Amino acid sequence: MENRHRDTYLITGGCGYFGCRLACALHKQGARIVLFDTKPPSQEVPKNIVFVRGDVCEYAQVERAVVGVDCVFHIASYGMSGREQLNRGLIEAVNVQGTQNVLKACVEHGVPRLVYTSTFNVVFGGQVIENGDESLAYLPLHLHPDHYSRTKSIAEMAVLKANGTALKSGPEVLRTCALRPAGIYGPGEQRHLPRIVGYIERGIFRFVYGSPSSLVEFVHVDNLVSAHMLAAEALTAEKQHCSAGQAYFISDGRPVNNFEFFRPLVEGLGYPFPRLRLPISLVYLFAFLTEMIHHLVGPFYDFQPLLTRTEVYKTGVTHYFSLAKAKAELGYEPQEHNLDMVVQWFRSRGHGRKSHSSFTGRLLLDFLLVCAVVAVALSFLPVVGSR
Structure with missing residues (x-):
């Protein structure tokens, strides 16, 4: 041996x-x-x-x-x-x-x-x-x-x-x-966690989705x-x-709920955990439309999708x-x-909430989120009607 x-x-x-x-x-x-x-x-x-x-x-x-x-x-x-x-x-x-x-x-x-x-x-x-x-x-x-x-x-x-x-x-x-x-x-x-922390720090992580009882x-x-x-x-x-x-x-x-798994990371960096929960079908539709847009503009602008369809399934379905x-x-x-060492690693590199955003800033982010959700929902209507 x-x-x-x-x-x-x-x-x-x-x-x-x-x-x-x-x-x-x-x-x-x-x-x-x-x-x-x-x-x-x-x-x-x-x-x-x-x-x-x-x-x-x-x-x-x-x-x-x-x-x-x-x-x-x-x-x-x-x-x-x-x-x-x-x-x-x-x-x-x-x-x-x-x-x-x-x-x-x-x-x-x-x-x-x-x-x-x-x-x-x-x-x-x-x-x-x-x-x-x-x-x-x-x-x-x-x-x-x-x-x-x-x-x-x-x-x-x-x-x-x-x-x-x-x-x-x-x-x-x-x-x-x-x-x-x-x-x-x-x-x-370096693949997944920095992307998640980036979403948290930019105020994009404003909602969760799927059933609270879903386990991954x-x-x-x-x-x-x-x-x-x-x-x-x-x-x-x-x-x-x-x-x-x-x-x-x-x-x-x-097995653990995907979003609950990341709660210690969100709160450990000083951010509030999202209270808004969206239907997984709506988020999947958003991911699908994002992929379609990427297919069209990707050759000219290779942007990072917020989520792909597979990521929605992997994070929201048991x-x-x-x-x-x-x-x-x-x-x-x-x-x-647990995520304690992960939180320490990010904090040691300057991550974490340094100041609370203003009421106006939070209101603007919430307004943009609602607009995005409504836009996605409306965009689906012609697809349904065309069948």
Whole structure:
């Protein structure tokens, strides 16, 4: 087992928030780490962690990076949220072709293990799921409301199908597994939390939506790191390859209302929590119209949508999953975390309410919100009448 800690791991997309945290955890165990990404690490990592600049869309670059590697963590993806979700061409290239490139390179150069970072979305498309498990079928591809989820499904299926493929360099086979994490959070997370804090600070976060009883899940970055390390270990002979060909849902194991989850962040930065609750159907319509507008003007002005349709579903519709399989087969035991460290991280960087807005300012924001809601509602009328 001690020798296993000196294995070499390649992390695709490894220079983002999660990739760096995974790299540092593996490095502490004595492993050799190669970060493969289009840009350097987003946070400080130990000096002997190797950075290789490259793109998973370019097979020759992937091929060079996997030489001498014992295990690949394939976490590179594109199109998870915001305006990225609307760039179908790049989503397809990174998530589907990029994954095919990684699988091919592993087979050609004798890499025996691959752990793929997937998503809840491979089975979820807006329908209520309560305590679902891995026996759930993939959501039919045409039912996905966004191309990211569709391509992640295609990629996960390809990864699991590749399990057992003979390696070109010897008698071994490629063993693969997939982890399906919930929304990631933690101090320093750079994809979702800054966007949420930006909405809070600009006064845009003035309403919530959906039922107060709707439940979703999140996963702290350290729990997700633990799950990946356990999954990689479970692909080895020492663990009887028990995770080979398998998929696992990964979360903190604590379903919670999406907006209540973020209440400590809102109030911790000194802002009032919204009291206005809108119907999810109205917000979904707003997201749909926003996407249509982006489709028209995006080539000239690539603005950030307030919400996409998928984000409305992911935040407002109940969907949470059992951890029984991950606990039984991987030994996964999520530790309890909260948003206290996240609040401290933002406050240490100058975020937080510094003064109360004037009555006139608040009145103006409320007036603009009402106008926006009325405009969205009215814009739907001609669509209904035209059918």
